[in-house]
Structure formats: structure tokens, C-alpha cells
Amino acid sequence: MRLKIKAFLKRVLPAPIVKRAPLIFTGQWPKFMAIRTLKKMAQNPQTFNEKVTYKMAFDRRDLLTEIADKVRVRDYVEARVGDKYLSKLFDIVDRLPSERPDYLPQNFAVKSTHGCGGSVFVWEKAPKIELPTDLKEIFWQRFLIHPENLEWEQLVALSDKWMKQSYYWGVGRFPEWAYKNIEPQIILEELHNNSEGALPNDLRFFMFDGKCELIMVDTPRILAPTKRDLYDSQWNRLDAEHRFERSEHGSPKPDELEEMLEVAEALSQGLDFVRVDLYATNKGIKFGELTSYPGAGNGEFRPHSFDTWLGSKWKLP
DSSP states (O other): OHHHHHHHHHHHSOHHHHHHSOSSOTTOOHHHHHHHHHHHHHHOOOSHHHHHHHHHHHOOOHHHHHHHSTTHHHHHHHHHHOGGGSOOEEEEESSOOSSOOTTOOSSEEEEESSSSSOEEEEOTTSOSOOOOSOOTTOSSOEEEEOGGGOOHHHHHHHHHHHHHOOSSOOTTSOOOGGGTTOOOOEEEEOOOOOTTSSOOOEEEEEEETTEEEEEEEEOOTTTSSOOEEEEOTTOOBOSOEESBOOOSSOOOOOTTHHHHHHHHHHHHTTOSOEEEEEEEEBTEEEEEEEESSGGGGOOOEESHHHHHHHHHTOOOO
16 A cells, blocks of 8 residues: 555655655645645755755746746847847747648747747658647647648647646646746747757756856757756766766767857856756757756756755855
């Protein structure tokens, strides 16, 4: 019985609670266990993941909502580094039109503004698969679709479901406050390639008070099982892993790394922590998103000592 309860807790509760809370509810609701865990973290959060959880629970600055909103963050980016780092925006709508607009090129991206994930990339080199027709188990997933296989009606139905969902709270994680008050919208924007005609790698800069302490590099996540490499700001590969395995040989140092660091520093000034996502494309460096809660505090580092080391770089306000 205890094993069944433990398995259930792992499936529906945030990792910090499962690790620290009793295995049996003893008549109390899970939210009370969460409160106890948060109180303990509030006294002395140490690891990076503990500080992410602390931030979700206690940091209520309006700026966090502004930079989480995929529409409003564009103004933030333009004010700090200029609009040349922004992808071309085709439209912002409350609901996709019933037919594909003429202004859309062959390749483009569709994203929800009020969550993480919730996106479709239409790309001429994508595998020839289709969007799902049964949306019962679809929440914030990403999809890569070939233009010939895009059924517009299915895309409309999927985006309609995004509009009815809230990313603020989800099973298995603490509430992510920054997303609570974002106006749900759908954006259609440019899809980029790298200089070799492939989808660009996702470079994630972990910025603490404007200083980069970690760069996380993902191979394109939708095409194949993700490989993830960790580097310092000088592009020295670190002997650690985060959720996924490292690639065999790592990634070459981007020619644009110095400029990327400058952009990340400018976007993170005045923030105790934010993750800045950037892409090196055939049209230059392009902004991805700003993230205040990586992994919702559930992202496992291996070894665990790396989680503690990264947490030591974060000076909570």
C-alpha cells in the first residue's frame, strides 16, 4: 500500500514535496504538505531548484508577469536591446481564423502567449506527421508539422484548447504565479533556420543579477530525443547533466557567443535570476523567451552537488 501511495505522489506532486513529505497523507490534503515544505524552504533555501520553488511561492513582482507574457515581453526586449533580436510577428489573435491566412509563409510558428509549450512549428523539413485529432490528453505539448500535412481545422481546434487552459497551475508542480494574470492569446510568427538550413539549437543562459553562470544547450527537442549539454560562460563543457543525457561530443562554440552574452546580460539586469533563451539563426541572433521558473523547480541535476553549486550563485532579494 505504501508503494502505491508513493508512486501516486511522484505522479501528481512536485518533487520537493515527494522527497520531504510523509508517504501517507495522515488525513491532510496535499496542499498543507506543500505549505509545510515551502515554510522549510523559506527558512533556508539552498539549491537552485529550492530557490526556484521559493520564487514561485513568494516573489510577486508584476515584472515577472510582463516577461512571461509572449506579447508583452517583446516591448521589454525592444526597450533593452532593440527589435532586431525579435522574430517577425505575423499576427496576434484571440482565435485563429477559420481558414489559413494568405499572409502566412510556408514555414511559421504558432504559440500560446500564456504558457510554456503550447506551440506548433510548421516546417518544410519536418517529418510527415499530422496534428492529433483527439485532444483529451493534449495540454502544453510542442508539435513539428510538415506544411503538406497541416490540417488547418486541427490547428484551430488545438489553439482553441490552449485558450481555455491556464498554465498557472498543473498537476505535479507548484503554482507558477507569473502566468496567472496573462491574457490568453495566439501569436503567429516567423520560424527560423540556422546557417545549415536546420532548426537552430536552443541556447539557455542562466543569468544571476546580470551575470551568466550556466549555458544550457539543447539539440532541437522535437526532431529527436533531446541531448543536453552544460557549459560555463567561456564555453567550457561542464561535467554535469540536467534531466537529459549529454551529447557524445558536445556542441561547437557559437560564433555569436559574445554577442549572445551581451544580449542576455542586458535582458537580465535588475533581476535576481532569469533564464534567457536565444537562437543563432541565419538572420542573426533571435530572442526566444524569458523564464523565471525553469522546470518549475523539478529539474533534476546530476550530480546533486551541481544543484547546490548553482543555487549558491543566486542571491535571493
